[in-house]
Amino acid sequence: AQAHDLKDRRILLTAGPTLEDLDPVRFLGNRSTGRMGIALAEAAAARGAKVTLLLGPTHLSTQAAGIETIAVRSALDMYHAAVERWPDCTDGILCAAVADYRPERVAEEKIKKQAGPMRIDLVRNPDIAEELGRTKTAGQYLIGFALETENGLENARDKLLRKQLDLIVLNSPRTAGAAFGHATNQIQLIDRNKVTSFELKPKLAVAHDILDRLVADKPTL
């Protein structure tokens, strides 16, 4: 980690969960806390980057200088905010745990319980990573995350290619102390040619490892 080696970069970061409303009081969500993404935002800002942090609902936040936080709720909110800001950014790091599906309809009134089972129809959310990858210009570097419970490397490589990412960070929820909600994480960095494995370490140190790789792959703008 070099002091200010990210000066002049504008980094778009997505972090945290998305919540998909069912009615005025209920939603579908996931266990992401945004901790890894906030660590990345703070590490990048400390190295001189201007960071736009699109943050899903979480109890965590950051007050660090150099970070503009935009609070979003649903996958669609995050998608629109990301698509709007991507053209102004030099790099993107997508760690949000974006819901793949949302309820087809958001009920205006609280859904009443009824006799027997209940069905909720879900529709697919747009893939933010895929859209940013598709519209990426030559200078833009795009990093995605993969959280896999099985066939990690194979699935991560498949995502790298399908979403046109430059790098993918693979973390396994099966590793003790890694991923959702933990203070530490253990990652592998995967690109088209190689896999680099790292030790279990605090998320801020993991963030610096990821940023070191960004600088190594794209030393100048």
Ligand code: C5P
């Ligand atoms: O396909 P999967 O959800 O496993 O891909 C994970 C990567 O794609 C992460 O970087 C995540 O932030 C991103 N993603 C996204 N929009 C979605 C789904 C995933 O940006 N709708």
